[in-house]
Structures are given as structure tokens and as C-alpha cells.
Amino acid sequence: MKKKATVLSVVIALTAAGCSAKTENAATPAPGAQSSGTPAATASAPPKEVALKIGLPGGYDITSKKIIDGFQAKFPHIKVEVDEAPWGDFVAKIVTRIAGNNPPDVWLQENAVIAGYGKRGVAENLEPYIKRDLKTDDYASALLAAKTSDGKVFGVPHGINAGALAFNKKLFQDAGVPLPTDDWTYTDMIEAAKKLTKDTDGDGKTDIYGFQAGNNITLGWLPWMKSYGGSALDATQTKAMFTDPKSIAGLTAWSDTINKLKISPTRDLANTGKLFENSKAAMVFFQYSSQVSLNKSKPDLDWDTVKMPKGVDGKRFVPMVVNQWVVYSKAKPEVKEAAWTFLKYYLSDEAQTYLSESGASLPVKKTALEAVEKLTFKPVNKKAYTQGIQEAGQTLDENPSWNEWRAAAGPILDDIMDGKRKPEDGVKEIQQKVQQILDDNK
Numbered sequence: 001m002k003k004k005a006t007v008l009s010v011v012i013a014l015t016a017a018g019c020s021a022k023t024e025n026a027a028t029p030a031p032g033a034q035s036s037g038t039p040a041a042t043a044s045a046p047p048k049e050v051a052l053k054i055g056l057p058g059g060y061d062i063t064s065k066k067i068i069d070g071f072q073a074k075f076p077h078i079k080v081e082v083d084e085a086p087w088g089d090f091v092a093k094i095v096t097r098i099a100g101n102n103p104p105d106v107w108l109q110e111n112a113v114i115a116g117y118g119k120r121g122v123a124e125n126l127e128p129y130i131k132r133d134l135k136t137d138d139y140a141s142a143l144l145a146a147k148t149s150d151g152k153v154f155g156v157p158h159g160i161n162a163g164a165l166a167f168n169k170k171l172f173q174d175a176g177v178p179l180p181t182d183d184w185t186y187t188d189m190i191e192a193a194k195k196l197t198k199d200t201d202g203d204g205k206t207d208i209y210g211f212q213a214g215n216n217i218t219l220g221w222l223p224w225m226k227s228y229g230g231s232a233l234d235a236t237q238t239k240a241m242f243t244d245p246k247s248i249a250g251l252t253a254w255s256d257t258i259n260k261l262k263i264s265p266t267r268d269l270a271n272t273g274k275l276f277e278n279s280k281a282a283m284v285f286f287q288y289s290s291q292v293s294l295n296k297s298k299p300d301l302d303w304d305t306v307k308m309p310k311g312v313d314g315k316r317f318v319p320m321v322v323n324q325w326v327v328y329s330k331a332k333p334e335v336k337e338a339a340w341t342f343l344k345y346y347l348s349d350e351a352q353t354y355l356s357e358s359g360a361s362l363p364v365k366k367t368a369l370e371a372v373e374k375l376t377f378k379p380v381n382k383k384a385y386t387q388g389i390q391e392a393g394q395t396l397d398e399n400p401s402w403n404e405w406r407a408a409a410g411p412i413l414d415d416i417m418d419g420k421r422k423p424e425d426g427v428k429e430i431q432q433k434v435q436q437i438l439d440d441n442k
Helices: 064-073 089-099 111-120 125-135 169-175 186-195 221-227 245-259 267-272 288-297 333-346 349-358 365-371 384-390 400-418 422-438
Strands: 004-008 050-057 078-085 106-109 161-168 283-287 301-306 317-322 324-328
Touching: 004 349, 050 089, 050 245, 050 333, 064 078, 064 333, 078 245, 078 333, 089 106, 106 111, 106 333, 111 324, 111 400, 125 333, 161 169, 161 288, 161 384, 169 186, 186 245, 186 288, 221 245, 221 400, 245 288, 245 384, 245 400, 245 422, 301 365, 317 384, 333 349, 365 384, 400 422
Parallel strands: 050 078, 050 106
Antiparallel strands: 004 078, 106 324, 161 283, 161 301, 161 317
């Protein structure tokens, strides 16, 4: 599908809240700019028009059109061009466009990609803008998910897509198993899954699985590793931790759900059908945004969520995907200010409410995050996400080489999940491959 571009523009008087470098108060000049000493009377003049290209991978399915429309209404001097394309198409083309010095002025991608952009000088450091204009205490910790060890911030969250434990109420009730609670541990979840796994027609084949294990980093192997005290990378993100005994214990428990305990479908079976959606799996780790399609396809499914289970040390790991808005570092100063104006609006109560209503992501502003709990669409218990994030939300061991080392580890982790390799053997190769990538990217 080809990219669509729509130029939208209106001209109305702007309030004094405009963020163009021309309209900033002389006491708070734009980051990197000199104070012009412009008299107050001149500063109130109508702002100059500026063109801003906003990249929307996934289009309005991911970024609510209400947000774009709301921004234009409040800042009509900023002439917005929407650069919209399916996520895969956008991501494939953005590398070429960056090389040609022709990307959008502001766009969103995965947090790990943004970290790489910062390292390569593609992304603008937003830390001075945040320090100037935002109160970080008003936002969840994910606001600074793109912060580097030297204090630079190369992205602002598009939203938070966190994980929780989803469960089918009817399957629990039919089996006479008490419903999950926020106090559950991984052991509690496994024991309940054993009771929920059923051969309902007596043909010797499992018809209902107690749990469906994920096969990706977000809802699969990393939460199990973290909850058993392990990790993919160390705190410095320069050392692989796959051969740590605690990491191996987590991977073993993860693969055992399929290969030893038989409480989870195989990877191949899971890929052939929507088992939780079709009441063939009683529990699954579930990302918040997935409720949009589930509620649409199965509006009568009786399901809910609780927080991710506690790990062996009593601590919880709540996986968070935090895609980030990035500002192109080579844009003109006035365009960077326009881009930052958009991001400030995006983080406002109004835009964060639009984001919440869309269901596509959880907002990053605390007031909007709390308001999510009152939304009426399922899951009813949205505190599993909102409070889970506040208590134990973490990103996914992301660093500038994240995509590379994940790709190297992926096939071996699939073999572990499929029972083709023992975890203690497979991690040796993963460790070597991942560490080499980390060393090459120092």
C-alpha cells in the first residue's frame, strides 16, 4: 500500500501558549537558541506559519485522528502534513528517507529504534524541552523510557502497551477453579493451569489448555526470565545474561508449560488459531491494545484481567512496550519547535484522553491513566494495567542493538520452546551470539 499524504491547514489567531521560537518569552528561549530580547509587545504578534510533517506508521488505527484534529484547531499557524502508511511499509521506508535527509519532522517507532537514532545523531535530544516545559511528576515513569545513561532523552512516548494476565471466567467456573487474583505467583498460575487443562471429548487429545505461553520477548520468554530473577542483559546493557542460572530457570519453566506439563499448546498450534479468543485457552499474558480486536470479534466473551503474577522473589515484572515519538535532529529550528509543540499537545490532558478512548494504548499522563479505570469496555479490571505499570512496569532490555540481538536469539529460543533443545544447552549459543553483537556495538 502506498503512502498517503494529506495537507491540512487552517488560519486562526493563536493564543499566547504558542511554542514557536518566535513566541517564547525572552526568559525561556528555545533549547539551543539565544534570547532575542524581543519586547513583550512584539512577542504578542501573530506567529509565523510553519510547515510540519507528522509521520503516522499504522495511520489512524494507532494515532487517533482526534489528536491530529485537536492539534490543528489549537495551533492553526502550524500547517500539518500527515505522512500516513501501514506500519510495516513505513518502517521499511524510513531508513531510506533518513539517508536521503527527507524523513518526517516528527514520527514514531519502537523505543529501541529510537535509541539507535539518538546514537547516530538522527534524533533530537528532547531533554532541554522537557526540562523547560513539562513537570515530569505529572507523568508515568515511561515518559523517560528513552533516556540514556548520560541524561539525553531521544523520544516521547506514543503510549504504553503493557501486559497483564487475562483469564476466561467461564472456563474457570466450569472447572471449579477460583479466579485469579493480583496476589497470584507463577506457581499459582501453573497449578491452576493444570486443573484447567482438559480433554473434553475423551479422544486423548487436549481440547482446552490452562495457559497459552507466548513465543515473543514481550509476553513470552523475557517475563519468565525476569520473574525467576534472570534477565537478557545486565543493568549496563553491555553484558548478556542468558547463561545466568536464574535466566535458565525462567526459560526452563517457560518451556516446561508445553513440553513437560502439557498445560500450554505448542508454538505451531498456538499460531494456527486464536485459542484464548475461542475459549480453547483459559489464561494468557495479554497486551492492553489487544482488547480492541478481541472485543470486536468476541463481544460476548466473559473475560477479565489481573496483574502479571509475582515472581519467585515476590516481585512483579510488568512488560511495557513504549513506542516513541522522535523529532528529526536536522530539521530547521522553527520546525523543531513546531514538532515539540505537537508533542506537548500530545501529552496534554485533552490528547491523552483521546488516546485512552481509542483503546489503542494506555496514556502516559497520570491523570489520564487513572481515568482509564472508568472506561466501560473490557477488561473490567483495567487496574491490572494501570496499577501494574505504576508498581512494576519495565521496558524490554532495550538498547541500540536490540533488534540485532533479538534476531540472533530468536531461532534458538524457538527451539527451546519447541523442545528441540534443552534451555541449559541453547543459552550457551545465545550468550555467545548476543555478547558478540553487544561488543560490536560499543
